[in-house]
Amino acid sequence: MISEDNEVVEFVEKLIxxxxxxxxxxxxxxxxxxxxxxxxxxxxxxxLERIGQGWExxxxxxxxxxxxxxxxxxxxxxxxxxxxxxxxxxTEHARMAIxxxxxxxxxxxxxxxxxxxxxxxxxxxxxxVTAQELANKIQEDSIDIILISALMFRSALQIKELKRxxxxxxxxxxxxxxxxxxxxxxxxxxEVGADAVGTNATEAVAIITSYMKQRSQT
Amino acid sequence: xxxxxxxxxxxxxxxxxxxxxxxxxxxxxxxxFLLVTMHGAKELGLSIQEYFSKAEYVVEGQLRLRExxxxxxxxxxxYAAMETEAFGAETIWFKDGPPNSGSLIIRSEKxxxxxxxxxxxxxxxxxxxxxxRSLKKVAKDEVPILGVVLSPFSLPxxxxxxxxxxxxxxxxPKLFHQLIEVNQEFCVRWANAQVQAGATAICYFxxxxxxxxxxxxxxxxTGFRIAKETLTQIESPTAVHLxxxxxxxxxxxxxxxxxxxxGISAMEDLAEVxxxxxxxxxxxxxxxxxxxxxxxxxxxxxxxxxxxxKAGAGGGFILSDNHGEIPWQVSDEILLAISEAAHQxxxxxxxxx
Numbered sequence: 001m002i003s004e005d006n007e008v009v010e011f012v013e014k015l016i017x018x019x020x021x022x023x024x025x026x027x028x029x030x031x032x033x034x035x036x037x038x039x040x041x042x043x044x045x046x047x048l049e050r051i052g053q054g055w056e057x058x059x060x061x062x063x064x065x066x067x068x069x070x071x072x073x074x075x076x077x078x079x080x081x082x083x084x085x086x087x088x089x090x091t092e093h094a095r096m097a098i099x100x101x102x103x104x105x106x107x108x109x110x111x112x113x114x115x116x117x118x119x120x121x122x123x124x125x126x127x128x129v130t131a132q133e134l135a136n137k138i139q140e141d142s143i144d145i146i147l148i149s150a151l152m153f154r155s156a157l158q159i160k161e162l163k164r165x166x167x168x169x170x171x172x173x174x175x176x177x178x179x180x181x182x183x184x185x186x187x188x189x190x191e192v193g194a195d196a197v198g199t200n201a202t203e204a205v206a207i208i209t210s211y212m213k214q215r216s217q218t
Numbered sequence: 219x220x221x222x223x224x225x226x227x228x229x230x231x232x233x234x235x236x237x238x239x240x241x242x243x244x245x246x247x248x249x250x251f252l253l254v255t256m257h258g259a260k261e262l263g264l265s266i267q268e269y270f271s272k273a274e275y276v277v278e279g280q281l282r283l284r285e286x287x288x289x290x291x292x293x294x295x296x297y298a299a300m301e302t303e304a305f306g307a308e309t310i311w312f313k314d315g316p317p318n319s320g321s322l323i324i325r326s327e328k329x330x331x332x333x334x335x336x337x338x339x340x341x342x343x344x345x346x347x348x349x350x351r352s353l354k355k356v357a358k359d360e361v362p363i364l365g366v367v368l369s370p371f372s373l374p375x376x377x378x379x380x381x382x383x384x385x386x387x388x389x390x391p392k393l394f395h396q397l398i399e400v401n402q403e404f405c406v407r408w409a410n411a412q413v414q415a416g417a418t419a420i421c422y423f424x425x426x427x428x429x430x431x432x433x434x435x436x437x438x439x440t441g442f443r444i445a446k447e448t449l450t451q452i453e454s455p456t457a458v459h460l461x462x463x464x465x466x467x468x469x470x471x472x473x474x475x476x477x478x479x480x481g482i483s484a485m486e487d488l489a490e491v492x493x494x495x496x497x498x499x500x501x502x503x504x505x506x507x508x509x510x511x512x513x514x515x516x517x518x519x520x521x522x523x524x525x526x527x528k529a530g531a532g533g534g535f536i537l538s539d540n541h542g543e544i545p546w547q548v549s550d551e552i553l554l555a556i557s558e559a560a561h562q563x564x565x566x567x568x569x570x571x
Contacts, residue, residue, distance in 0.1 A: 016433070018388050058429060058430065058464055058467075060433075061429060061430060061431055061432050061433045061434075061436075061437070062430060062431045062432075063384045063387070063388075063431060063432045063433060063436065064433050066380075066381060066384050067384060067385075067388060070385075102312070103318070104310065104318035104319065104320060105318075105380065106379065106380070106381070107379075107380040107381055110381050152315055152316075152318070153315065153508055153511075153545050153547065154312060154314050154315030154545075154546070154547075155315075157314075157547070180462070181508050183485075184462070184484060184485075184506060184507075184508040184509065185506070185508040185509045185511075185512075187512075188508065191512070
């Protein structure tokens with residue numbers, strides 16, 4: 001039997017080579033020995049985290065990040081029906097949504113969505129909306145955490161307007177942002193009034209996990 | 219002293235300055251390319267959409283911007299989505315940023331199989347050619363006029379969406395190559411139409427060939443093969459710009475394409491890149507266009523000094539932003555501060571900064 005760390009290393013290799021069958025074999029081997037929640041915690045999440053780090057240090061390209069997250073998302077759909085999704089308990093505590101603000105570049109949102117689904121989270125996907133539409137949806141659906149992905153700088157700046165509208169409505173919704181403008185300006189997330197920034201998709205998942213823990217303790 | 223190029227204290231025209239630095243010699247000062255596009259609309263008191271509706275607005279905007287900032291090029295680039303607009307896509311306009319390509323022209327395999335190269339002169343692109351022709355009459359051979367094309371390898375992001383394109387690249391190589399063939403023919407025709415209209419050089423925007431975007435097996439084997447094939451068919455000098463993507467690991471590949479200039483990312487250290495590029499390829503960059511929005515004039519001056527100190531010596535360096543287009547939100551005050559600092563601290567020989 002190969003060690004847990006080797007499993008993750010091999011799984012990452014298969015993912016970034018876009019070797020679906022190879023990744024599926026490792027996934028299935030781990031699933032035979034562990035339940036779904038353990039498979040997510042010990043294989044999927046560490047693999048996506050390594051890939052996120054690789055994207056950060058420049059050793060892994062965005063196209064590989066995207067394809068890896070899609071493969072992980074697909075693998076999660078192979079789980080037999082009766083088994084509940086891993087970490088589904090989190091959704092009982094907080095309501096989440098993801099969106100882009102007036103931006104026609106959707107790749108970041110798709111990657112984060114895939115990573116969230118692969119990690120067992122459920123959430124609303126609002127697609128492309130204006131700041132006013134998003135503020136309304138957040139209120140209607142009582143959203144606790146809103147994730148916003150931006151590629152265009154002007155789209156990132158729309159978050160200021162969303163924050164103003166949410167403050168005006170007395171909303172305490174937690175705003176988590178990510179995307180290219182925030183990578184090029186490390187202070188921009190604060191300037192637009194966000195509560196947190198994720199520099200890659202797995203960081204976004206980590207922020208949510210941490211937020212969920214804090215919520216469950218209060 | 220004012221020379222024929224209208225710049226105070228200059229001993230060279232902008233063209234002489236740029237050609238000298240491209241020859242890896244030191245001109246009178248570091249050339250400055252302030253790649254302003256939408257700012258022309260502010261100058262003319264027009265909305266961005268209105269500004270780009272007529273070639274004469276862009277011509278007037280570019281001339282006013284060059285007069286104001288005393289920089290070394292004319293940049294009649296309209297907006298990236300114009301290329302997909304020529305293929306039949308809708309363009310979505312915003313009041314405070316560049317337009318996006320709103321509708322996807324490729325939604326199925328059939329759309330790729332039936333994709334046709336648009337006629338340049340009969341499309342919206344003709345406005346750009348008109349602008350270049352008018353600018354050429356004014357600039358003559360004293361100021362470089364930059365033409366711009368999106369690479370055949372990067373254009374599909376706007377034609378079909380990034381996610382679908384990545385999947386096509388990995389899963390349907392035959393169809394991928396069919397799309398690239400159409401785009402390549404379009405790219406070469408579009409570039410050469412700009413050259414014939416009077417563009418001095420063509421900037422080949424290719425974010426997908428950056429190691430930040432596609433894996434080594436893709437950007438080294440596919441992106442650079444396409445770049446080399448395409449660039450050799452363009453009838454003018456070229457610059458390769460990865461639009462903020464990292465370049466250090468692929469400098470040798472870029473040099474092998476035969477291009478003269480490489481755009482450098484703000485995420486890279488200019489001195490480190492200069493060590494590889496010196497006397498081989500001219501560097502363009504790398505002021506951070508996003509951070510620029512909240513710089514003070516003092517910070518702008520410091521950033522310019524730092525860039526010149528790291529990359530200026532020996533020529534082969536054009537000071538610019540890192541992305542190839544300065545955001546609408548960057549104020550005149552900061553652009554003036556950048557220009558003044560470039561003129562003050564960029565004089566050769568470079569002083570101890």
